[in-house]
Amino acid sequence: xxxxxxxxxxxxxxxxxxxxxxxxxxxxxxxxxxxxxxxxxxxxxxxxxxxxxxxxxxxxxxxxxxxxxxxxxxxxxxxxxxxxxxxxxxxxxxxxxxxxxxxxxxxxxxxxxxxxxx
Amino acid sequence: xxxxxxxxxxxxxxxxxxxxxxxxxxxxxxxxxxxxxxxxxxxxxxxxxxxxxxxxxxxxxxxxxxxxxxxxxxxxxxxxxxxxxxxxxxxxxxxxxxxxxxxxxxxxxxxxxxxxxxxxxxxxxxxxxxxxxxxxxxxxxxxxxxxxxxxxxxxxxxxxxxxxxxxxxxxxxxxxxxxxxxxxxxxxxxxxxxxxxxxxxxxxxxxxxxxxxxxxxxxxxxxxxxxxxxxxxxxxxxxxxxxxxxxxxxxxxxxxxxxxxxxxxxxxxxxxxxxxxxxxxxxxxxxxxxxxxxxxxxxxxxxxxxxxxxxxxxxxxxxxxxxxxxxxxxxxxxxxxxxxxxxxxxxxxxxxxxxxxxxxxxxxxxxxxxxxxxxxxxxxxxxxxxxxxxxxxxxxxxxxxxxxxxxxxxxxxxxxxx
Numbered sequence: 001x002x003x004x005x006x007x008x009x010x011x012x013x014x015x016x017x018x019x020x021x022x023x024x025x026x027x028x029x030x031x032x033x034x035x036x037x038x039x040x041x042x043x044x045x046x047x048x049x050x051x052x053x054x055x056x057x058x059x060x061x062x063x064x065x066x067x068x069x070x071x072x073x074x075x076x077x078x079x080x081x082x083x084x085x086x087x088x089x090x091x092x093x094x095x096x097x098x099x100x101x102x103x104x105x106x107x108x109x110x111x112x113x114x115x116x117x118x
Numbered sequence: 119x120x121x122x123x124x125x126x127x128x129x130x131x132x133x134x135x136x137x138x139x140x141x142x143x144x145x146x147x148x149x150x151x152x153x154x155x156x157x158x159x160x161x162x163x164x165x166x167x168x169x170x171x172x173x174x175x176x177x178x179x180x181x182x183x184x185x186x187x188x189x190x191x192x193x194x195x196x197x198x199x200x201x202x203x204x205x206x207x208x209x210x211x212x213x214x215x216x217x218x219x220x221x222x223x224x225x226x227x228x229x230x231x232x233x234x235x236x237x238x239x240x241x242x243x244x245x246x247x248x249x250x251x252x253x254x255x256x257x258x259x260x261x262x263x264x265x266x267x268x269x270x271x272x273x274x275x276x277x278x279x280x281x282x283x284x285x286x287x288x289x290x291x292x293x294x295x296x297x298x299x300x301x302x303x304x305x306x307x308x309x310x311x312x313x314x315x316x317x318x319x320x321x322x323x324x325x326x327x328x329x330x331x332x333x334x335x336x337x338x339x340x341x342x343x344x345x346x347x348x349x350x351x352x353x354x355x356x357x358x359x360x361x362x363x364x365x366x367x368x369x370x371x372x373x374x375x376x377x378x379x380x381x382x383x384x385x386x387x388x389x390x391x392x393x394x395x396x397x398x399x400x401x402x403x404x405x406x407x408x409x410x411x412x413x414x415x416x417x418x419x420x421x422x423x424x425x426x427x428x429x430x431x432x433x434x435x436x437x438x439x440x441x442x443x444x445x446x447x448x449x450x451x452x453x454x455x456x457x458x459x460x461x462x463x464x465x466x467x468x469x470x471x472x473x474x475x476x477x478x479x480x481x482x483x484x485x486x487x488x489x490x491x492x493x494x495x496x497x498x499x500x501x502x503x504x505x506x507x508x509x510x511x512x513x514x515x516x517x518x519x520x521x522x523x524x525x526x527x528x529x530x531x532x533x534x535x536x
Contacts, residue, residue: 005126006314007314009314010170010314010508012312012313012314012317035535047318048166051295052266061267061268061269062266062267064266066164073322077294080295082465088203094180094181112164112178112180113181113184115180
């Protein structure tokens, strides 16, 4: 039996997992998201990451960004390197894409603030 | 002289929600913010997880703030940024505020005030760390400001003292940006941050968490060069044989937040020693008539969703304020409860429904919260888990309980009832 803490929401349910691979029994979750989380966690753990990219503008040296969907946990540092190679040259806003399909993960790096437009 | 019905001090999530709600309810609203931009601390909280309760989405801090800022701007609510409130004086049934900004000094005459001033981080001086005074000792919020707003790395190799949520978030953030976080040291035997943050910020990145440990000394002349850590005994005293010196360039502190109520104190507003915020009634009016409190100034929240909710409660009620005498019953934290908000029920108000926020004193499994009015249990709710880092919210309609002025309502936790 393995124990996991679900990180999907602040409830932080303790999940109990019996068995291995695809034949697992999950208990302890308050909602369906906990099931999906545990299944992924046992096979292909996924994470969301948030960071900043440099900008060419003195008033706003960095712009907050995130991945548009979760990426494999083992790609986190590769994606961080890609994010840190970019310098934003235009006054883009929330939801605008900065890197498409980052590191082949199918996730885009998107801006999460309109600060450059203010 | 500027005139307003509701003046809100602070343009973070609590102040923005209060301003929008007061405007919706027909008040002439003025919001005062000391920084250049609205949004408060959310501007630098670039991680996600905000708004799950309110929007059912996992937003980042800036995204959450900008949803409110957009509505605030669409409503053309007046905001004065880069402006400080230096003084508040009572004037008739209302208040006169003295503002200072780049274009000088202004006076505002307002019927009501909403204090949405947020909270402050505890500093090194407040946790009694010995040694020299080198550069390189930061609060987690300061480190966060450096990295996420200024784009500057304050450290390459650091130790974090305290397992508060901002400390955990910064452990991950600094690691992502290439710094080495040598460990998170927590004085208490249990973590003070949310469980999910221990997992997604520390475990995911193999950052060790040392419970019942503390930093006892810092070294370094100009810049910090090392810290001394030690395990503590049950009386929180460092155990000499466990002292160990760790070389690093920074010490980052995440050792607690305190509601900011300097302005409230100048008005002699009664402060609850448990929350360190003003004593309020169910409408979030303080014991001083016409002055309201919300968000982290009222009590330190762990989820912004509830900060916004309390802002809305304060905003809606401040807009409807009329001078009258209130009669109170009092709410007290009983066995196992660390604090209760609100602390008063105004019995002259038609609305006897209260959103009650509380925290447990320690970890409880399989327990129940009981609300006792004059010795009789009137409400009970079962919990599988109650943890001090996780604030709880319940709605109680006190109308049926026949409360009289001076009555006491006690919230207590009973163990072992499932």
